[in-house]
Amino acid sequence: MVFNNILRNVTSHLNGVKSYWLLLNIELYLKSASLYSWQVWPVLEMNYVKGWLNMKLFTYFNRHSQILHVFRVLFFYIGAFSSVSVSANPMDTLGAWSGSLSDRTDGAINLSGYINAHYMKHDGLPRFRGKDLNEPIIQVREASIFADILLGDYVVFSTELEMSYDFSDEDTTGRDESFKSSLNYYYFDFDIASVFEWEVDEQGGLNLRFGRILVPFLQTNENKPNFKQNLMSQPFTAWQFAPVNNVASSFDQFGWTDMGLMINWFREMDAGTISVKASAINGLGVDGEILDTTQVQLDWQMRMPNGMLMVTPDGDAVYPTVRTRDGLFNARSEWDDMDDVNGSLAYTLQVSYSPFSIPLNVGVSWYRGAWNSDATKGLKMWGLHASYDGARWGIKGEHGGASVEQNAGTNTIMMGPAPINTSTGDYNMSASFIEADVDVLQYGAGDVRYVKLIYRYDTVNTNDEAIFTPFDRSRHTFGVEWEFTHNIRLRFEHQRHTLENYDASPMPFRNAGGEENVTMNMFSIIAYF
Amino acid sequence: MKYLSYLKAFSFTGTISAVIISILLLGSTGVHAADINVYLVYVGADKKIVKIIRSSLPKDLAVRKYNASMLLMADYSGKQKVIAKLSKAKLVVFMGDSPKKLLGQHQFKKQITISGAGEAELKQILGAL
Numbered sequence A: 001m002v003f004n005n006i007l008r009n010v011t012s013h014l015n016g017v018k019s020y021w022l023l024l025n026i027e028l029y030l031k032s033a034s035l036y037s038w039q040v041w042p043v044l045e046m047n048y049v050k051g052w053l054n055m056k057l058f059t060y061f062n063r064h065s066q067i068l069h070v071f072r073v074l075f076f077y078i079g080a081f082s083s084v085s086v087s088a089n090p091m092d093t094l095g096a097w098s099g100s101l102s103d104r105t106d107g108a109i110n111l112s113g114y115i116n117a118h119y120m121k122h123d124g125l126p127r128f129r130g131k132d133l134n135e136p137i138i139q140v141r142e143a144s145i146f147a148d149i150l151l152g153d154y155v156v157f158s159t160e161l162e163m164s165y166d167f168s169d170e171d172t173t174g175r176d177e178s179f180k181s182s183l184n185y186y187y188f189d190f191d192i193a194s195v196f197e198w199e200v201d202e203q204g205g206l207n208l209r210f211g212r213i214l215v216p217f218l219q220t221n222e223n224k225p226n227f228k229q230n231l232m233s234q235p236f237t238a239w240q241f242a243p244v245n246n247v248a249s250s251f252d253q254f255g256w257t258d259m260g261l262m263i264n265w266f267r268e269m270d271a272g273t274i275s276v277k278a279s280a281i282n283g284l285g286v287d288g289e290i291l292d293t294t295q296v297q298l299d300w301q302m303r304m305p306n307g308m309l310m311v312t313p314d315g316d317a318v319y320p321t322v323r324t325r326d327g328l329f330n331a332r333s334e335w336d337d338m339d340d341v342n343g344s345l346a347y348t349l350q351v352s353y354s355p356f357s358i359p360l361n362v363g364v365s366w367y368r369g370a371w372n373s374d375a376t377k378g379l380k381m382w383g384l385h386a387s388y389d390g391a392r393w394g395i396k397g398e399h400g401g402a403s404v405e406q407n408a409g410t411n412t413i414m415m416g417p418a419p420i421n422t423s424t425g426d427y428n429m430s431a432s433f434i435e436a437d438v439d440v441l442q443y444g445a446g447d448v449r450y451v452k453l454i455y456r457y458d459t460v461n462t463n464d465e466a467i468f469t470p471f472d473r474s475r476h477t478f479g480v481e482w483e484f485t486h487n488i489r490l491r492f493e494h495q496r497h498t499l500e501n502y503d504a505s506p507m508p509f510r511n512a513g514g515e516e517n518v519t520m521n522m523f524s525i526i527a528y529f
Numbered sequence B: 001m002k003y004l005s006y007l008k009a010f011s012f013t014g015t016i017s018a019v020i021i022s023i024l025l026l027g028s029t030g031v032h033a034a035d036i037n038v039y040l041v042y043v044g045a046d047k048k049i050v051k052i053i054r055s056s057l058p059k060d061l062a063v064r065k066y067n068a069s070m071l072l073m074a075d076y077s078g079k080q081k082v083i084a085k086l087s088k089a090k091l092v093v094f095m096g097d098s099p100k101k102l103l104g105q106h107q108f109k110k111q112i113t114i115s116g117a118g119e120a121e122l123k124q125i126l127g128a129l
Helices: A002-012 A016-032 A041-055 A063-083 A090-104 A507-511 B004-009 B012-027 B044-056 B068-073 B078-087 B098-102 B119-128
Strands: A109-123 A137-151 A155-166 A179-191 A205-214 A257-268 A272-281 A295-297 A321-323 A346-355 A360-370 A378-389 A393-404 A408-410 A422-424 A427-443 A449-461 A472-485 A488-499 A517-528 B038-042 B063-067 B091-095 B111-114
Touching (some): A090 A517, A137 B078, A155 B078, A272 B068, A346 B068, A360 B068, B038 B044, B038 B078, B044 B063, B044 B119, B068 B098, B091 B098, B091 B119, B111 B119
Parallel strands (some): B038 B091, B091 B111
Antiparallel strands (some): A109 A137, A109 A517, A137 A155, A155 A179, A179 A205, A205 A257, A272 A346, A295 A321, A346 A360, A360 A378, A378 A393, A393 A427, A408 A422, A427 A449, A449 A472, A472 A488, A488 A517
């Protein structure tokens, strides 16, 4: 106790990088002196994180020192968590608190949640005006609290408060606010089958869900939290195709949610369980003539045919504005949108089957809606999913296709190379992934701790191209995950993207730094309760 | 499709509001889940054994069952919802260890694990109540 007070007093008079380095030294000293106990580490952690936060203010930290810093943060957590008793595990503490709250409310209020933070570094992406995604990005990507509140005996109100914090410079990510938060979903779920006491192997189970729901399409969207996934990066089927997440520059609201109604009927058959989810939702849509609206300005000043720099009449430099053609994310509604761009509903259907004999889940998904303001242009999507989740290894995959109705013509974007900004009319999209994981080491009581290796291959083609889209690409991802203490994991993953049609890429894309192969390395920590 | 399109005749948000009110009224009626004595939790492969157990238990007990294999097809808040529902029962009976793993090894206030549908297991359940 005395030692803690001394430590708290010393560190409270320090800030920023100074305290960061001092604490690092104290940490090493404590370890060497065997004084590193559960009584000490919370104080260290608090001040350590404070130092990390203040680091943002010190611009003299260059890229290499940030990488070094991330390693130190990771090693700090490993050292801290591996040397504390289970009772001091913050996730266990939160879990116990949540359980206590549930008990005190007679099971009415049930809280759970997770947090993940990551360091990511890309190489080979084109530079954009106002943001360079090749610079290191450090973010608390998601800090989510789920609440399930029982209202009576058959109704549950569910919501997810999702928060994120970006430690990176604004020039790196272009993100306008460091802290963001949203209610990712909020809905009522009514257990109709229980009212009528239906048997799940006779009439089946039946639930009605309404409000802002997770759209039941493919498998990733309804399992988007990173503690449910093997990798931090989500597959292309959940990025450019089903709009589950967006790019690193603006990580914001994970999960494809929409206002609507969903009916879920499921029944035990002789050899397995079948589940049918049908929904009516507002649907994907945008104002304008094209569906895929994301635009960026490449960080390369345009030139005249004679090589002279192009300028406006006011003498300002001219930078090419292009559509990134990164898929459907821009067509997703905001978390607080009650209506969409048109009065037309969209419909989804997902049918899944899981046999009793093996932990397998296979299914098909379908989506149909109109995406433009007068509801004359349609969007159809379909998908297949399968996952096998064994005791030591698993494999899963998704494949999807979409057809988009769209007028052909040149977009209204000015100052851009015409082929990039031209719509070719109706077009099709496709995306696929396959992912395998194996626990190479399981240890601890009940083998709950493990080291896992992961490999994923995915591919996407968003099309809508006259000549070139950077999202006609494939990607290999290699990952390793270590659950080193209860409900807390470390991950590392390496990605290598290959642009399939790089030879057709226009000069501005190449001059802004766009390469045929893009690599990415990411360290992350994931904790949940 | 034709029938679903009738929803367009109403404000979508208004329709949802009406459904919410109706269901809240319905949801607050009926048998209280708190009256559930036993929740039998199993995986699909054990459904026949669980059916035998249920039919062997005294009829005056309020018994429900839950197939934890359903979690393979549920969304990520599914586990939390199931735990909340099972917590209302006086006793949670696991059929083997497999359903425990699917529920993340959650510890209920009163739970037992059985491995069959014999006399010993029935006594174990009744003794735990």
